[in-house]
Amino acid sequence: MKIAGLISLVMIFVTAAFAQPLYPDYYDKAVVEEAVQQEKNTGASLLRLHFHNCFVNGCDASLVLDSTPHFVNEKFATPNDNSARGFEIIDRIKSEVDQACGGTVVSCTDILAVAARDFVVALGGPSWEVLLERRDATYANITAANVDIPAPSLDLTGLIASFQNQGLDVNDLVAFSGGHTLGFAQCRFFRDRIYNDTNIDTEFQRQLQTICPLDRGDANLHSLDPTPAFLDTEHFRNILAKRALLHSDQALLGSPETDGVVAAYRLSGDAFAKDFAISIMKMGNIKPLTGDQGQIRYNCRRVN
Numbered sequence: 001m002k003i004a005g006l007i008s009l010v011m012i013f014v015t016a017a018f019a020q021p022l023y024p025d026y027y028d029k030a031v032v033e034e035a036v037q038q039e040k041n042t043g044a045s046l047l048r049l050h051f052h053n054c055f056v057n058g059c060d061a062s063l064v065l066d067s068t069p070h071f072v073n074e075k076f077a078t079p080n081d082n083s084a085r086g087f088e089i090i091d092r093i094k095s096e097v098d099q100a101c102g103g104t105v106v107s108c109t110d111i112l113a114v115a116a117r118d119f120v121v122a123l124g125g126p127s128w129e130v131l132l133e134r135r136d137a138t139y140a141n142i143t144a145a146n147v148d149i150p151a152p153s154l155d156l157t158g159l160i161a162s163f164q165n166q167g168l169d170v171n172d173l174v175a176f177s178g179g180h181t182l183g184f185a186q187c188r189f190f191r192d193r194i195y196n197d198t199n200i201d202t203e204f205q206r207q208l209q210t211i212c213p214l215d216r217g218d219a220n221l222h223s224l225d226p227t228p229a230f231l232d233t234e235h236f237r238n239i240l241a242k243r244a245l246l247h248s249d250q251a252l253l254g255s256p257e258t259d260g261v262v263a264a265y266r267l268s269g270d271a272f273a274k275d276f277a278i279s280i281m282k283m284g285n286i287k288p289l290t291g292d293q294g295q296i297r298y299n300c301r302r303v304n
Protein backbone atom coordinates (compact mmCIF):
# COMPACT_ATOMS: atom_id res chain seq x y z
CA MET A 1 0.00 0.00 0.00
CA LYS A 2 1.24 3.47 -0.81
CA ILE A 3 1.06 4.79 2.71
CA ALA A 4 3.15 7.89 2.07
CA GLY A 5 0.90 8.67 -0.90
CA LEU A 6 -2.23 8.35 1.21
CA ILE A 7 -0.85 10.60 3.90
CA SER A 8 0.18 13.37 1.55
CA LEU A 9 -3.15 13.09 -0.24
CA VAL A 10 -5.11 13.55 2.96
CA MET A 11 -2.78 16.41 3.87
CA ILE A 12 -3.54 18.12 0.55
CA PHE A 13 -7.22 17.65 1.23
CA VAL A 14 -6.87 19.16 4.67
CA THR A 15 -5.06 22.19 3.28
CA ALA A 16 -7.72 22.64 0.62
CA ALA A 17 -10.47 22.43 3.23
CA PHE A 18 -9.04 25.48 4.95
CA ALA A 19 -8.79 27.41 1.71
CA GLN A 20 -12.26 27.04 0.23
CA PRO A 21 -15.70 26.90 1.78
CA LEU A 22 -17.67 23.75 1.06
CA TYR A 23 -20.78 25.58 -0.07
CA PRO A 24 -19.71 28.29 -2.52
CA ASP A 25 -23.21 28.59 -4.05
CA TYR A 26 -24.96 30.27 -1.17
CA TYR A 27 -25.51 34.00 -1.49
CA ASP A 28 -26.76 34.74 1.98
CA LYS A 29 -23.82 36.17 3.89
CA ALA A 30 -24.81 34.59 7.18
CA VAL A 31 -25.02 31.20 5.54
CA VAL A 32 -21.62 31.65 3.95
CA GLU A 33 -20.12 32.68 7.26
CA GLU A 34 -21.66 29.70 8.95
CA ALA A 35 -20.29 27.42 6.25
CA VAL A 36 -16.84 28.93 6.59
CA GLN A 37 -17.00 28.51 10.33
CA GLN A 38 -18.12 24.90 9.95
CA GLU A 39 -15.34 24.36 7.49
CA LYS A 40 -12.76 25.76 9.88
CA ASN A 41 -14.25 23.49 12.48
CA THR A 42 -13.85 20.41 10.30
CA GLY A 43 -10.69 19.40 12.15
CA ALA A 44 -12.55 19.39 15.46
CA SER A 45 -15.42 17.40 14.00
CA LEU A 46 -13.10 14.78 12.47
CA LEU A 47 -11.06 14.39 15.65
CA ARG A 48 -14.29 13.72 17.48
CA LEU A 49 -15.36 11.17 14.83
CA HIS A 50 -12.09 9.31 15.33
CA PHE A 51 -12.79 9.19 19.09
CA HIS A 52 -16.42 8.08 18.69
CA ASN A 53 -15.29 5.50 16.15
CA CYS A 54 -12.64 3.93 18.38
CA PHE A 55 -14.67 3.84 21.61
CA VAL A 56 -17.39 1.59 20.14
CA ASN A 57 -16.12 -1.93 19.43
CA GLY A 58 -12.70 -0.61 18.50
CA CYS A 59 -11.62 1.53 15.56
CA ASP A 60 -13.66 -0.23 12.89
CA ALA A 61 -15.59 2.57 11.15
CA SER A 62 -18.92 1.19 12.44
CA LEU A 63 -19.72 4.83 13.26
CA VAL A 64 -19.85 5.91 9.61
CA LEU A 65 -22.24 3.18 8.41
CA ASP A 66 -25.77 4.21 7.49
CA SER A 67 -28.71 2.15 8.75
CA THR A 68 -29.78 -1.07 7.03
CA PRO A 69 -32.69 -3.46 7.73
CA HIS A 70 -30.23 -5.36 9.98
CA PHE A 71 -29.01 -2.56 12.22
CA VAL A 72 -29.66 1.05 13.20
CA ASN A 73 -26.65 3.26 12.62
CA GLU A 74 -24.59 4.69 15.48
CA LYS A 75 -25.16 8.18 14.11
CA PHE A 76 -28.54 8.08 15.91
CA ALA A 77 -27.00 7.26 19.31
CA THR A 78 -27.47 10.04 21.89
CA PRO A 79 -23.84 11.30 21.82
CA ASN A 80 -23.87 11.45 17.99
CA ASP A 81 -27.40 12.43 16.96
CA ASN A 82 -27.43 15.98 15.54
CA SER A 83 -23.97 16.36 17.00
CA ALA A 84 -21.31 14.20 15.30
CA ARG A 85 -20.32 15.92 12.06
CA GLY A 86 -17.96 15.50 9.13
CA PHE A 87 -19.34 12.37 7.46
CA GLU A 88 -19.46 14.04 4.02
CA ILE A 89 -15.79 15.00 4.35
CA ILE A 90 -14.89 11.38 5.03
CA ASP A 91 -16.84 10.36 1.89
CA ARG A 92 -14.90 12.90 -0.13
CA ILE A 93 -11.48 11.91 1.20
CA LYS A 94 -12.33 8.24 0.64
CA SER A 95 -13.24 8.75 -3.00
CA GLU A 96 -10.11 10.84 -3.63
CA VAL A 97 -7.89 8.26 -1.98
CA ASP A 98 -9.51 5.42 -3.96
CA GLN A 99 -9.03 7.36 -7.15
CA ALA A 100 -5.38 8.11 -6.40
CA CYS A 101 -4.69 4.49 -5.45
CA GLY A 102 -6.52 3.16 -8.51
CA GLY A 103 -8.82 1.05 -6.34
CA THR A 104 -10.11 0.41 -2.86
CA VAL A 105 -7.06 -0.40 -0.75
CA VAL A 106 -7.50 1.92 2.24
CA SER A 107 -10.16 1.26 4.84
CA CYS A 108 -12.59 3.88 6.10
CA THR A 109 -11.29 3.51 9.62
CA ASP A 110 -7.71 4.23 8.48
CA ILE A 111 -8.99 7.30 6.67
CA LEU A 112 -10.68 8.51 9.89
CA ALA A 113 -7.42 8.04 11.79
CA VAL A 114 -5.19 9.77 9.22
CA ALA A 115 -7.62 12.65 8.67
CA ALA A 116 -7.88 13.31 12.43
CA ARG A 117 -4.10 13.36 12.71
CA ASP A 118 -3.58 15.66 9.73
CA PHE A 119 -6.20 18.13 10.93
CA VAL A 120 -4.71 18.18 14.42
CA VAL A 121 -1.32 19.00 12.88
CA ALA A 122 -2.91 21.74 10.76
CA LEU A 123 -4.44 23.24 13.93
CA GLY A 124 -1.11 23.51 15.72
CA GLY A 125 -1.13 20.16 17.50
CA PRO A 126 1.45 17.38 17.57
CA SER A 127 1.91 14.70 14.94
CA TRP A 128 2.03 10.98 15.59
CA GLU A 129 2.41 7.82 13.60
CA VAL A 130 -0.83 6.25 12.40
CA LEU A 131 -0.48 2.51 12.03
CA LEU A 132 -2.48 1.57 8.95
CA GLU A 133 -4.22 -1.60 7.78
CA ARG A 134 -7.11 -1.71 10.21
CA ARG A 135 -10.24 -3.07 8.53
CA ASP A 136 -13.87 -1.96 8.53
CA ALA A 137 -16.73 -3.54 10.44
CA THR A 138 -19.71 -5.15 8.76
CA TYR A 139 -22.24 -4.04 11.37
CA ALA A 140 -22.97 -1.13 13.68
CA ASN A 141 -24.29 -1.27 17.24
CA ILE A 142 -26.27 1.75 18.47
CA THR A 143 -26.65 0.24 21.96
CA ALA A 144 -22.89 -0.02 22.31
CA ALA A 145 -22.51 3.58 21.11
CA ASN A 146 -24.95 4.75 23.79
CA VAL A 147 -23.14 2.77 26.48
CA ASP A 148 -19.49 3.25 25.52
CA ILE A 149 -19.20 6.90 24.50
CA PRO A 150 -18.87 8.89 27.74
CA ALA A 151 -21.61 11.43 28.54
CA PRO A 152 -20.90 15.04 29.58
CA SER A 153 -22.88 14.47 32.79
CA LEU A 154 -20.26 12.03 34.10
CA ASP A 155 -18.17 12.69 37.19
CA LEU A 156 -14.54 11.62 37.52
CA THR A 157 -15.36 8.07 38.65
CA GLY A 158 -17.59 7.50 35.63
CA LEU A 159 -15.05 8.99 33.25
CA ILE A 160 -12.24 6.83 34.61
CA ALA A 161 -14.45 3.73 34.31
CA SER A 162 -15.36 4.58 30.73
CA PHE A 163 -11.71 4.99 29.75
CA GLN A 164 -10.62 1.90 31.69
CA ASN A 165 -13.17 -0.07 29.72
CA GLN A 166 -11.10 0.81 26.62
CA GLY A 167 -7.75 0.01 28.21
CA LEU A 168 -6.99 3.70 28.79
CA ASP A 169 -5.93 5.17 32.13
CA VAL A 170 -6.55 8.37 34.05
CA ASN A 171 -3.57 10.11 32.40
CA ASP A 172 -5.00 9.29 28.99
CA LEU A 173 -8.27 10.77 30.18
CA VAL A 174 -6.73 14.11 31.15
CA ALA A 175 -4.50 14.34 28.08
CA PHE A 176 -7.39 13.39 25.88
CA SER A 177 -9.79 15.88 27.38
CA GLY A 178 -7.48 18.30 25.56
CA GLY A 179 -9.49 17.38 22.46
CA HIS A 180 -11.76 20.05 23.92
CA THR A 181 -9.25 22.75 23.15
CA LEU A 182 -10.99 22.50 19.75
CA GLY A 183 -14.53 23.01 18.61
CA PHE A 184 -17.95 23.81 20.01
CA ALA A 185 -20.71 22.39 22.18
CA GLN A 186 -24.46 22.86 22.04
CA CYS A 187 -26.41 24.40 24.90
CA ARG A 188 -28.26 21.14 25.62
CA PHE A 189 -24.93 19.56 26.61
CA PHE A 190 -23.91 22.28 29.07
CA ARG A 191 -27.25 23.61 30.38
CA ASP A 192 -27.18 21.43 33.44
CA ARG A 193 -23.64 22.64 34.21
CA ILE A 194 -24.43 26.36 33.99
CA TYR A 195 -27.64 26.15 36.03
CA ASN A 196 -26.83 23.44 38.57
CA ASP A 197 -23.07 23.19 39.09
CA THR A 198 -21.39 25.06 41.95
CA ASN A 199 -17.79 24.58 40.77
CA ILE A 200 -18.21 27.29 38.14
CA ASP A 201 -16.91 30.85 37.83
CA THR A 202 -19.92 33.13 38.35
CA GLU A 203 -19.09 35.63 35.61
CA PHE A 204 -18.62 32.78 33.11
CA GLN A 205 -21.88 31.27 34.32
CA ARG A 206 -23.85 34.50 33.82
CA GLN A 207 -22.40 35.02 30.36
CA LEU A 208 -23.30 31.49 29.29
CA GLN A 209 -26.82 31.71 30.66
CA THR A 210 -27.52 34.47 28.14
CA ILE A 211 -26.42 32.15 25.33
CA CYS A 212 -28.16 29.11 26.76
CA PRO A 213 -31.51 29.96 28.37
CA LEU A 214 -33.34 27.47 30.58
CA ASP A 215 -36.27 26.95 28.26
CA ARG A 216 -34.95 27.20 24.69
CA GLY A 217 -31.91 27.37 22.44
CA ASP A 218 -30.89 23.71 22.74
CA ALA A 219 -28.63 23.92 19.69
CA ASN A 220 -27.00 27.28 20.52
CA LEU A 221 -23.24 26.96 20.30
CA HIS A 222 -20.40 28.04 22.52
CA SER A 223 -16.75 27.20 21.96
CA LEU A 224 -15.27 24.57 24.28
CA ASP A 225 -12.39 26.95 25.04
CA PRO A 226 -11.59 30.55 24.01
CA THR A 227 -9.51 29.39 21.00
CA PRO A 228 -11.59 26.69 19.25
CA ALA A 229 -9.38 26.59 16.13
CA PHE A 230 -6.08 25.99 17.95
CA LEU A 231 -4.88 22.93 19.75
CA ASP A 232 -3.38 24.77 22.73
CA THR A 233 -3.54 24.64 26.52
CA GLU A 234 -6.34 27.17 27.07
CA HIS A 235 -8.64 24.29 27.92
CA PHE A 236 -6.51 23.49 30.98
CA ARG A 237 -6.36 27.12 32.04
CA ASN A 238 -10.16 27.11 31.83
CA ILE A 239 -10.43 24.06 34.05
CA LEU A 240 -8.17 25.64 36.68
CA ALA A 241 -10.32 28.83 36.55
CA LYS A 242 -13.59 26.83 36.87
CA ARG A 243 -14.47 27.91 33.36
CA ALA A 244 -14.73 24.53 31.67
CA LEU A 245 -17.85 24.38 29.52
CA LEU A 246 -18.70 20.74 30.15
CA HIS A 247 -19.41 19.22 33.55
CA SER A 248 -17.18 16.27 32.57
CA ASP A 249 -14.22 18.58 31.89
CA GLN A 250 -14.59 20.47 35.16
CA ALA A 251 -14.74 17.07 36.88
CA LEU A 252 -11.03 16.70 36.12
CA LEU A 253 -10.29 19.24 38.85
CA GLY A 254 -10.63 18.43 42.54
CA SER A 255 -8.91 15.07 42.83
CA PRO A 256 -5.28 14.21 43.62
CA GLU A 257 -5.37 11.81 40.66
CA THR A 258 -5.90 14.57 38.13
CA ASP A 259 -5.12 18.01 39.60
CA GLY A 260 -1.35 17.74 39.08
CA VAL A 261 -1.71 16.67 35.46
CA VAL A 262 -4.15 19.49 34.66
CA ALA A 263 -1.74 22.03 36.20
CA ALA A 264 1.25 20.52 34.38
CA TYR A 265 -0.49 20.73 30.99
CA ARG A 266 -1.52 24.30 31.67
CA LEU A 267 2.15 25.17 32.21
CA SER A 268 3.66 23.12 29.41
CA GLY A 269 2.20 22.90 25.95
CA ASP A 270 4.99 20.48 25.08
CA ALA A 271 4.09 18.08 27.87
CA PHE A 272 0.46 18.19 26.79
CA ALA A 273 1.26 17.73 23.10
CA LYS A 274 3.52 14.77 23.80
CA ASP A 275 0.97 12.98 26.01
CA PHE A 276 -1.91 13.81 23.69
CA ALA A 277 -0.07 12.14 20.81
CA ILE A 278 0.73 9.06 22.92
CA SER A 279 -2.87 8.69 24.11
CA ILE A 280 -4.32 9.09 20.66
CA MET A 281 -1.96 6.42 19.31
CA LYS A 282 -3.13 4.12 22.09
CA MET A 283 -6.73 4.86 21.17
CA GLY A 284 -6.04 4.12 17.52
CA ASN A 285 -5.06 0.58 18.49
CA ILE A 286 -8.24 -0.34 20.35
CA LYS A 287 -9.49 -3.73 19.10
CA PRO A 288 -8.53 -3.36 15.43
CA LEU A 289 -9.94 -5.76 12.86
CA THR A 290 -6.97 -7.25 11.04
CA GLY A 291 -6.10 -10.04 8.59
CA ASP A 292 -9.30 -11.38 7.06
CA GLN A 293 -11.59 -9.91 9.73
CA GLY A 294 -14.06 -7.33 8.44
CA GLN A 295 -13.48 -5.78 5.05
CA ILE A 296 -12.23 -2.70 3.23
CA ARG A 297 -15.39 -0.84 2.34
CA TYR A 298 -15.91 0.61 -1.12
CA ASN A 299 -18.34 3.13 0.31
CA CYS A 300 -17.86 4.17 3.94
CA ARG A 301 -21.64 4.32 4.48
CA ARG A 302 -22.35 0.77 3.33
CA VAL A 303 -21.12 -2.76 3.90
CA ASN A 304 -19.77 -4.19 0.62
Ligand code: HEM
Nearest residue numbers: 044045048051083150151152176179183184185186189248
Ligand atom coordinates in the same frame (compact mmCIF):
# COMPACT_ATOMS: atom_id res chain seq x y z
C1 HEM B 1 -13.90 12.43 28.29
C2 HEM B 1 -15.12 12.31 27.87
C3 HEM B 1 -15.73 13.18 26.83
C4 HEM B 1 -16.98 13.71 26.89
C5 HEM B 1 -18.00 13.52 28.00
C6 HEM B 1 -17.17 14.50 25.69
C7 HEM B 1 -18.32 15.19 25.38
C8 HEM B 1 -18.45 16.09 24.34
C9 HEM B 1 -19.61 16.90 24.08
C10 HEM B 1 -20.92 16.84 24.85
C11 HEM B 1 -19.33 17.69 23.00
C12 HEM B 1 -20.26 18.71 22.35
C13 HEM B 1 -20.99 18.10 21.17
C14 HEM B 1 -22.07 18.97 20.61
O1 HEM B 1 -22.47 19.92 21.26
O2 HEM B 1 -22.58 18.68 19.50
C15 HEM B 1 -18.00 17.39 22.59
C16 HEM B 1 -17.35 17.99 21.54
C17 HEM B 1 -16.09 17.66 21.12
N1 HEM B 1 -15.31 16.64 21.62
FE1 HEM B 1 -15.64 15.58 23.30
N2 HEM B 1 -16.04 14.45 24.93
C18 HEM B 1 -15.13 13.65 25.58
C19 HEM B 1 -13.87 13.32 25.14
C20 HEM B 1 -13.33 13.74 23.94
C21 HEM B 1 -12.10 13.23 23.36
C22 HEM B 1 -11.26 12.13 23.98
C23 HEM B 1 -11.89 13.91 22.21
C24 HEM B 1 -10.79 13.77 21.21
C25 HEM B 1 -9.57 13.47 21.48
C26 HEM B 1 -12.98 14.84 22.07
C27 HEM B 1 -13.11 15.74 21.05
C28 HEM B 1 -14.15 16.62 20.91
C29 HEM B 1 -14.15 17.69 19.92
C30 HEM B 1 -13.03 18.03 18.97
C31 HEM B 1 -15.39 18.34 20.06
C32 HEM B 1 -15.92 19.50 19.22
C33 HEM B 1 -16.64 18.94 18.03
C34 HEM B 1 -17.13 19.99 17.06
O3 HEM B 1 -16.99 21.18 17.28
O4 HEM B 1 -17.70 19.55 16.02
N3 HEM B 1 -13.84 14.69 23.12
N4 HEM B 1 -17.47 16.41 23.42
Ligand SMILES: *[C@@H]1O[C@H](CO)[C@@H](O)[C@H](O)[C@H]1NC(C)=O
Nearest residue numbers: 139141142143144145147148
Ligand atom coordinates in the same frame (compact mmCIF):
# COMPACT_ATOMS: atom_id res chain seq x y z
C1 LIG C 1 -24.33 -4.40 21.01
O1 LIG C 1 -23.83 -3.80 22.18
C2 LIG C 1 -24.46 -4.19 23.38
C3 LIG C 1 -23.92 -3.31 24.51
O2 LIG C 1 -22.53 -3.32 24.53
C4 LIG C 1 -24.22 -5.68 23.60
O3 LIG C 1 -24.84 -6.10 24.78
C5 LIG C 1 -24.74 -6.45 22.39
O4 LIG C 1 -24.42 -7.80 22.50
C6 LIG C 1 -24.15 -5.90 21.09
N1 LIG C 1 -24.83 -6.53 19.93
C7 LIG C 1 -24.16 -7.19 18.99
C8 LIG C 1 -24.96 -7.74 17.85
O5 LIG C 1 -22.95 -7.35 19.03
Ligand SMILES: *[C@@H]1O[C@H](CO)[C@@H](O)[C@H](O)[C@H]1NC(C)=O
Nearest residue numbers: 191192193194195196197214
Ligand atom coordinates in the same frame (compact mmCIF):
# COMPACT_ATOMS: atom_id res chain seq x y z
C1 LIG D 1 -30.90 20.74 37.77
O1 LIG D 1 -30.99 19.61 38.60
C2 LIG D 1 -32.32 19.17 38.86
C3 LIG D 1 -32.24 18.05 39.88
O2 LIG D 1 -31.42 17.02 39.41
C4 LIG D 1 -32.97 18.75 37.55
O3 LIG D 1 -34.29 18.33 37.75
C5 LIG D 1 -32.95 19.93 36.57
O4 LIG D 1 -33.45 19.53 35.32
C6 LIG D 1 -31.54 20.47 36.42
N1 LIG D 1 -31.57 21.69 35.63
C7 LIG D 1 -31.03 21.77 34.40
C8 LIG D 1 -31.11 23.09 33.74
O5 LIG D 1 -30.51 20.81 33.85
